[in-house]
Amino acid sequence: MDGGQPVSFVTAENIFQSYGARPILERVNVTVDEGEFISIVGASGCGKSTFLRLLLAQERPTRGEIRIAGAPPAVEPGLDRGVVFQKYSVFPHMTVRENIVAGESFRTTWGVFSGAHKKAARDRADDTLARIGLDHVADQYPATLSGGMQQRLAIGQALAAKPRILLLDEPFGALDPGTRLSMHDFLTELRAETRMTVFMVTHDLEEGFKLGDRVLVFDKPRWDPTDPNAYGATITYDFDARDGGIPFQRIEEDTHVLRPA
Amino acid sequence: MRLINRQPGVALKAALMALPFVLTFVAYWIGSEIRLAENPSDKLLPAPSTIAATAERLFTEPDRRSDRILLWHDTAASLMRLFLGVGISALLATILGVLIGLLPHVRATLAGFVAVVSMIPPLAILPILFIVFGLGELSKVVLIIVGILPFLIRDQSQRVLDIPREMIVKAETLGASSLVIALRVVLPQLLPRLIQSVRLSLGPAWLFLIAAEAIASEVGLGYRIFLVRRFLAMDVILTYVLWITLLAFLMDLALRTLSRKAFPWTEASL
Numbered sequence A: 001m002d003g004g005q006p007v008s009f010v011t012a013e014n015i016f017q018s019y020g021a022r023p024i025l026e027r028v029n030v031t032v033d034e035g036e037f038i039s040i041v042g043a044s045g046c047g048k049s050t051f052l053r054l055l056l057a058q059e060r061p062t063r064g065e066i067r068i069a070g071a072p073p074a075v076e077p078g079l080d081r082g083v084v085f086q087k088y089s090v091f092p093h094m095t096v097r098e099n100i101v102a103g104e105s106f107r108t109t110w111g112v113f114s115g116a117h118k119k120a121a122r123d124r125a126d127d128t129l130a131r132i133g134l135d136h137v138a139d140q141y142p143a144t145l146s147g148g149m150q151q152r153l154a155i156g157q158a159l160a161a162k163p164r165i166l167l168l169d170e171p172f173g174a175l176d177p178g179t180r181l182s183m184h185d186f187l188t189e190l191r192a193e194t195r196m197t198v199f200m201v202t203h204d205l206e207e208g209f210k211l212g213d214r215v216l217v218f219d220k221p222r223w224d225p226t227d228p229n230a231y232g233a234t235i236t237y238d239f240d241a242r243d244g245g246i247p248f249q250r251i252e253e254d255t256h257v258l259r260p261a
Numbered sequence B: 001m002r003l004i005n006r007q008p009g010v011a012l013k014a015a016l017m018a019l020p021f022v023l024t025f026v027a028y029w030i031g032s033e034i035r036l037a038e039n040p041s042d043k044l045l046p047a048p049s050t051i052a053a054t055a056e057r058l059f060t061e062p063d064r065r066s067d068r069i070l071l072w073h074d075t076a077a078s079l080m081r082l083f084l085g086v087g088i089s090a091l092l093a094t095i096l097g098v099l100i101g102l103l104p105h106v107r108a109t110l111a112g113f114v115a116v117v118s119m120i121p122p123l124a125i126l127p128i129l130f131i132v133f134g135l136g137e138l139s140k141v142v143l144i145i146v147g148i149l150p151f152l153i154r155d156q157s158q159r160v161l162d163i164p165r166e167m168i169v170k171a172e173t174l175g176a177s178s179l180v181i182a183l184r185v186v187l188p189q190l191l192p193r194l195i196q197s198v199r200l201s202l203g204p205a206w207l208f209l210i211a212a213e214a215i216a217s218e219v220g221l222g223y224r225i226f227l228v229r230r231f232l233a234m235d236v237i238l239t240y241v242l243w244i245t246l247l248a249f250l251m252d253l254a255l256r257t258l259s260r261k262a263f264p265w266t267e268a269s270l
């Protein structure tokens, strides 16, 4: 997007979300450019997954609007938003290849391809599988795969549908550190290829800064000591993580300084 | 070692499995010997040899009056009713279970109704069924359906609700319509569970079948048992009971095998 003004692609405007009388999110405002990778961090239970569900249009906010590419706010999840959860993101009753094909075939009337379409979709699925390193298990069921392979499959499946934004809710939360690192490389590669807009919730600050262009921190700006549930969370920091996550490194240095010798 | 951690070996396990069967048989045999020693014409506990002879006669010799082997006719009639009743119930339960589990409007309409209807004791409305559907085949099949359908619907709809929401949402993000979600995501995951539920409801299905046959019928396993009861023909009754038990066991085995063969992905998780 050299030359022209970067157009904001995703806008969340004055989002409030409450469950019953309990506010979870309040006054969340953020604009994101196309192709940006947004990491979301924050304490447990502060509403990160809630924000992702709002982006996904799985829920609608109590107040405010989320728009993608200027379109009217979505009322339900659809093809423009892909998602990978920590668990249950692939279909256990389909083989690995069928899972990838589902990324294209589910939008048809009966959810399956036939004839020449079927062959072509299988070939494309095999290409995808080769790219995500799962071609050797194409005919196995997901339950036989390791956690890392299942998440790779889930990401591959989401990308097969060619969404405009990809939402990841702690996608690597259940993986061991080694697998996690190789998943980072995998995701970075895929991103370089697709230039997709990504929102990723993580509990790993390092991961958030490493992968993200920006890191959003969710926290409660106001705190009622007698009633911790009185206020909702909002975005309290919006770090630029683009050049190797310098703010993050500064935080590390600070802690080194503070640590007694 | 703790009792909970002690495992029987292969041979011991087989022996333990056979033990209750052998004990039951021996206990019956002794009881029968004692009674027959006192009164050789006692009918209550016929000797195992008598039962074997009766069984052979029942399975092979045609009835003098009708010239048909009654046991096979009874079996065919009863199995027909059972398969119809269970099959129709399974089909309806799957369709309604998917609708109730997936569609909030249908759930709001039917969930409460099904819960209340499932509280009706089926045998209490058997007279109504006989009045409405007559004494023929229909009322017997309907009794089985009335008896097991509410349980199956509740079970199946709950199983649909148990499917993680994440999976449904994932399908939505792949552009799947409600129909595609029902056919490609929910139904395939429901079928192995349907087989489990059908296995559980086979017991009640037999109960309702035999009850209906006992009250009004001209052929059927339950009918025969209640008919010969008048002559205290324990050897015939016991043969029929053992035969029914074997049939029920084989059905259960067949369903279990089917579930394993037809849904390899459920095995994969074990």
Ligand SMILES: Nc1ncnc2c1ncn2[C@@H]1O[C@H](COP(=O)(O)OP(=O)(O)OP(=O)(O)O)[C@@H](O)[C@H]1O
Residues within 6 Å of the ligand: A019, A024, A042, A043, A044, A045, A046, A047, A048, A049, A050, A051
């Ligand atoms: N459907 C719901 N109904 C009522 N309360 C809800 C609902 N969904 C979430 N909550 C509550 O909202 C709060 C925020 O939940 P959320 O899952 O968004 O947190 P999170 O930041 O993702 O936490 P974690 O890091 O543990 O995943 C939690 O306290 C949760 O109990």
Ligand SMILES: [Mg+2]
Residues within 6 Å of the ligand: A048, A049, A050, A169
């Ligand atoms: Mg969460």
